[in-house]
Amino acid sequence: MQALPPAVTFPAAAPAAAGKPVIRFIEVGLSYGQRRILEGIDLDIWRGEFVSIVGPSGCGKTTLLRLIAGLARKDEGQVFYNGADVREPSPDVAVVFQDYSKALLPWRTASGNVALALEAMNVPRKEWADRIGSLLDLMGLFKDRDKLPGQMSGGMQQRLQIARCLAQEPKVLLMDEPFGALDAITRQSLQDEVLRIVAERKVTAFFVTHDLEEAIYLGDRVVGMAANPGRIAKSFVVDLPKPRDQLTTREHPRFLAMRHDLFSFIKHG
């Protein structure tokens, strides 16, 4: 039996937002040696938007994220943050790395790891205890504040990394497959926590994932990439009601239709 193409069509453009985009890619290209990694990337991300990035392994999702973070260099085109060329990391932009165990300081407790961001931001020392306490509380780690990362589960470590990123009080949160290594239950609870935090703090989110359902569940928009060279091949708005809910959202007919569409895009290009 042959699968029918999806009957629904999705709006391909970004929401008609006022003003300038927070992040703007214009004709960005990048090569490593002879290999073309990214080509002709045009992407606008608007304030407060949650953008999910999906695509086959090696298509350049992480590279795209690193360009926004100021951790990678482009060869052509321009990357703007708030209208200014991105040349180096900005204090407004926080990065949640996938490999949480490598991104934490193993010799510092949970509190100490959050403190690193406060030290970097030159926050007065008398404010530390309050800010660290409320961030750890927010991420459900308050009782674990004196534990070392090595004494924490993967989910707790990733929560801790997110707490450190939030200590930066970022305007943009870049996340690179943050829940990829976590079990399904932990992943779902962290998905909801991230959605809540991002909404409360009006943070713009750039979320790379391999999990297509996660991309739709979290995103205001899903951007699909194709490989060789990495380019944007699909972009659609997720017009699902908010707040999202693990049961009803995932059973929503629109969710299922988008899921179908995205799966066939990844499978057949």
Next chain:
Amino acid sequence: MNAVARSLWLAGSLGVAAGFVAVWHAVSAAGLVSPVFLPPPAAVGRALVNGFTNGDMLANLAATVARVFGGWLLASLLGIVLGVIIGISSRARIYVAPSLEAIRPLPVSALVPIFIGLLGFTEQMVLAVIAFGALWPTLLSTVHGFGAVEPRLYEVCRSLRLGRWEVIRKIALPSAMPDILAGMRVGLTVSLILVVVAEILGSREGVGYSILLAQRSYQAADIFAGIFLLGCVGYASAGLINIAEKRLIYWRR
């Protein structure tokens, strides 16, 4: 380790040590080796007591301990500072490391005559010999430790816009600490060897010098007393490093 396991371990290791002494006594008493070369343990004990009460063993021990730790601390400090300077830049690491690796295996004891020529039979000469010899293990392990810092942590620092000095102090040094302490442990062993060499070749004081004197007058028991004291210094210093490791790398189980 709980209390029971601890006392078992203590009893066991004391038993093994006592066994060694017993075998030594038996070999010596049976006359298997001439007492001119291997005095019985009791004679060594008497020589020790005598050295401390009537002789200048205490002054010799104090001089040697001061030299070992002075030279070793100097070496460690220099090794860490130079190691940080080389280790922080991946380019310097790549170009300088081969030369360091080539210098390291050179026996520093062979350089003692050069140090004597430069500095004479002085305290500075002894310190310089120890510091120069004990420098390499710490220097190389610091460079290695800096090279082995998780690259992701450097990215976290870049993303947080931490300054270079902060990155060294908060990330690279703690991360390299296990390597640095391992290097310092080797450096301490080297210091103990070199203090004896330097004292025998160019000093009028210290346990090494007392061994030289004892050897010249065929006092085997005094030689063994000196060796025993050096062993004690080595054992105590290894214990100090163990404590430092427990305190500084508590996060590595």
